[in-house]
Amino acid sequence: MNNKLLGKSIIAFSFISVVxxxxxxxxxLLEIYLGGRSYLTWEFLTQPPREGMTEGGIFPxxxxxxxxxxxxxxxxxxxxxxTAIYLNEYANKNSIFTKMIRFAVNTLSGVPSxxxxxxxxxxxxxxxxxxxxxxxxxxxxxxxGQPNILWASLTMAFLTIPIVIVSVEESxxxxxxxxxxxxxALGATKWQTIWKVVLPxxxxxILTGTILAIGRGAGEVAPILFTGAAYFLPHxxxxxxxxxxxxGYHIYVxxxxxxxxxxxxxxxxxxxxxxxxxxxxxSFIAVIVRYRFRKKIIT
Amino acid sequence: xxxxxxxxxNSLRRKFRLGEFFAEYVIKGVAFSSFAIIILIFVFVFKxxxxxxxxxxxxxxxTEFLQSESYGDEPATESxxxxxxxxxxxxxxxxxxxxxxxxxxxxQPVGESPKYGLISLxxxxxxxxxxxxxxxxxxxxxxxxxxxxxxxxxxxxxxxxVIELLASFPSVVVGFFALVTxxxxxQNIFGxxxxxxxFVGGVAMALAVIPIVYTVTEDAIAAIPxxxxxxxxALGANKWQTAxxxxxxxxxxxxxxxxxxxxxxAFGETMIVLMATGNAPLSTLNPFEPVRTxxxxxxxxxxxxxxxxxxxxxxxxxxxxxxVVTFMINAIAxxxxxxxxxxxxxxx
Numbered sequence: 001m002n003n004k005l006l007g008k009s010i011i012a013f014s015f016i017s018v019v020x021x022x023x024x025x026x027x028x029l030l031e032i033y034l035g036g037r038s039y040l041t042w043e044f045l046t047q048p049p050r051e052g053m054t055e056g057g058i059f060p061x062x063x064x065x066x067x068x069x070x071x072x073x074x075x076x077x078x079x080x081x082x083t084a085i086y087l088n089e090y091a092n093k094n095s096i097f098t099k100m101i102r103f104a105v106n107t108l109s110g111v112p113s114x115x116x117x118x119x120x121x122x123x124x125x126x127x128x129x130x131x132x133x134x135x136x137x138x139x140x141x142x143x144x145g146q147p148n149i150l151w152a153s154l155t156m157a158f159l160t161i162p163i164v165i166v167s168v169e170e171s172x173x174x175x176x177x178x179x180x181x182x183x184x185a186l187g188a189t190k191w192q193t194i195w196k197v198v199l200p201x202x203x204x205x206i207l208t209g210t211i212l213a214i215g216r217g218a219g220e221v222a223p224i225l226f227t228g229a230a231y232f233l234p235h236x237x238x239x240x241x242x243x244x245x246x247x248g249y250h251i252y253v254x255x256x257x258x259x260x261x262x263x264x265x266x267x268x269x270x271x272x273x274x275x276x277x278x279x280x281x282x283s284f285i286a287v288i289v290r291y292r293f294r295k296k297i298i299t
Numbered sequence: 300x301x302x303x304x305x306x307x308x309n310s311l312r313r314k315f316r317l318g319e320f321f322a323e324y325v326i327k328g329v330a331f332s333s334f335a336i337i338i339l340i341f342v343f344v345f346k347x348x349x350x351x352x353x354x355x356x357x358x359x360x361x362t363e364f365l366q367s368e369s370y371g372d373e374p375a376t377e378s379x380x381x382x383x384x385x386x387x388x389x390x391x392x393x394x395x396x397x398x399x400x401x402x403x404x405x406x407q408p409v410g411e412s413p414k415y416g417l418i419s420l421x422x423x424x425x426x427x428x429x430x431x432x433x434x435x436x437x438x439x440x441x442x443x444x445x446x447x448x449x450x451x452x453x454x455x456x457x458x459x460x461v462i463e464l465l466a467s468f469p470s471v472v473v474g475f476f477a478l479v480t481x482x483x484x485x486q487n488i489f490g491x492x493x494x495x496x497x498f499v500g501g502v503a504m505a506l507a508v509i510p511i512v513y514t515v516t517e518d519a520i521a522a523i524p525x526x527x528x529x530x531x532x533a534l535g536a537n538k539w540q541t542a543x544x545x546x547x548x549x550x551x552x553x554x555x556x557x558x559x560x561x562x563x564x565a566f567g568e569t570m571i572v573l574m575a576t577g578n579a580p581l582s583t584l585n586p587f588e589p590v591r592t593x594x595x596x597x598x599x600x601x602x603x604x605x606x607x608x609x610x611x612x613x614x615x616x617x618x619x620x621x622x623v624v625t626f627m628i629n630a631i632a633x634x635x636x637x638x639x640x641x642x643x644x645x646x647x
Contacts (some may be wrong), residue, residue: 003540006539006543007537007539007540007543008539010444010539010542010543011445011449011539013441014441014442014444014445014449015445015449016441017437017438017439017441017442017445018441018442018445018446018450018458018462020438021438021439021442021462021465021509021513022458022461022462024506025461025462025464025465025468028468028473028476028506031476031480032472032475032476035479078329079329079332079333082325082326082329082330083329083330083332083333085326086326086327086329086330087330090323090326090327091330097327097331100334101330101331101333101334104333104334104336104337105333106629106633107337107626107629107630108333108336108337110560110563110625110626110628110629111340111567111622111625111626112566112567112568112569112594112621112622112625113567113568113569114567114569114594114597114598114618114621115340115344115567115618115621115622115625116340117597117598117601118344118347118597118601118614118615118618119339119340119343119344121601122343122344122346122347122615123339123340123343126347126606127343158336158340161333161336162333165333189316189318189319190319190322190323191318191319191322191323215467218469219467219468219469219470219471219472220469220470221469221470221471221569221570222470222569222570222594222598225598225601225602226601226602248469248471248472248570249471251471251472251475252471252474252475252570252573252574255475255478255479255574256478256573256574265479268475268479269479272471272472272475272476275469275471275472276468276469276472279467279468279469280464280467282467283464283466283467287460
């Protein structure tokens with residue numbers, strides 16, 4: 001009897017947990033949508049902020065975020081994909097070199113995002129940027145040795161490389177060995193096999209990795225806090241040494257450092273909603289790509 | 300005849316191809332980059348903390364500058380005995396982060412004699428992290444048990460992606476939600492004096508911890524060999540008995556890893572605590588008072604410091620601390636679990 005009760009309560013509690021988590025998620029979504037609903041207009045998406053950030057839209061922040069993830073992807077997709085190819089196609093599973101790389105990838109995915117920010121500041125801005133200034137810029141001027149969109153994007157790329165690696169490797173693993181063996185048996189070299197047979201079959205993994213990385217890069221704020229994000233800029237960034245506005249950073253400064261926090265509540269909600277829609281739709285697309293791909297392999 | 304034989308052998312031997320050789324080594328080189336990145340992070344975050352470990356040269360430059368500036372109102376601030384003690388020890392070096400200063404309880408990086416006591420920040424980080432784990436982990440583990448063992452196939456296919464969707468909430472949005480909605484909601488219920496406190500931060504952080512703990516636990520349960528469950532059911536145990544007495548014990552290392560990873564995530568998370576915990580460096584154990592965590596301190600203050608001064612160095616020291624702690628937690632999670640799981644499934 002006692003045991004039966006225990007069993008029932010385990011099932012009940014575990015069910016309640018699921019319900020609680022999902023309702024928290026829905027509540028959060030609804031709250032943010034309802035709070036920003038009245039601000040969500042076409043103008044909001046296409047206009048720069050006005051009247052000291054209390055009116056207008058978030059267009060520069062959207063552009064900044066898009067530029068950030070584009071530069072980030074250019075850096076992290078090739079590196080991540082090639083690393084995954086090495087780990088799955090070339091690496092000897094038991095060699096120390098492979099173990100080192102695996103350990104590094106695991107560690108990299110666990111490093112707190114704020115540490116990436118510090119690293120970006122210490123490495124890209126203070127070391128590489130300042131070094132470039134010494135060579136290319138006339139003395140006394142700062143060109144590369146200060147926060148800008150390039151350094152922020154590269155910092156973000158370091159953060160997202162493990163995501164790409166994991167996702168691409170997963171899809172490389174699902175390519176049947178028969179295909180590789182067939183290609184090699186027909187006289188293709190290893191690289192030809194990878195390029196012509198393995199990669200085309202794992203394109204969805206690369207796609208998923210890219211989408212997930214972009215979703216992560218668009219949402220993270222900590223790494224760009226002091227590597228390039230700006231509170232307000234009158235112009236859109238036009239070159240790599242410009243600072244940029246960013247959706248996540250916009251939410252952060254508007255809620256904590258703006259002059260009148262209460263007056264801009266609606267803008268904050270609406271910005272948060274736009275960011276949420278971006279990251280959600282990206283991860284949704286990733287799920288669909290993965291699902292369709294799985295189907296294709298089975299049939 | 301002999302010639303023919305030789306050419307035959309040659310054609311069998313693997314030909315050297317420049318392209319292949321090149322491709323392999325380029326790929327190997329690029330693959331090495333993730334290891335290089337870890338090393339670079341390690342080097343460049345620690346490099347900036349070096350002045351703390353060799354304070355001599357730094358004080359020489361700081362002393363003159365600070366003395367000339369702080370003589371005027373120095374005596375007035377020496378009222379408290381603690382201050383007295385402190386300044387008699389470090390008579391002429393005010394802005395110094397020695398171990399005594401770092402081990403203090405007060406965090407007051409701006410002012411006459413800055414105090415870089417890390418204790419209150421460490422307490423803050425631990426408080427928020429533990430609250431997040433205590434709230435988030437049971438929910439996540441139970442949810443994982445439900446979706447792995449009790450839920451029907453259809454329901455499972457809905458639950459899993461939905462909970463994992465929680466992971467794609469940017470932390471700044473969770474922080475915003477906590478700051479605006481959650482804090483007000485809790486204050487209306489409990490009537491706190493401080494709207495933003497470590498409990499609000501902890502609850503919000505739980506939302507960030509849940510997807511990690513859920514996913515890792517689910518994977519751990521899914522990795523348990525089917526025959527264990529089937530054997531238990533065949534012996535007449537019902538579903539929940541199997542879950543409680545067979546599956547759960549077998550999945551314990553995985554669940555432990557999930558907790559560790561959740562802890563690591565919460566310990567290093569910045570935006571949520573930066574926005575939702577009030578950011579006052581108090582070193583109390585009361586969960587309903589504002590706290591300031593290690594990560595939030597970096598996020599809030601790094602933009603305002605002068606590159607290379609003591610405050611900057613101390614912030615990098617905090618960063619190194621975060622790096623080392625999360626690094627060790629991840630390493631323990633990985634090695635412990637691998638060793639344990641291997642042992643268990645070999646049947647020892």
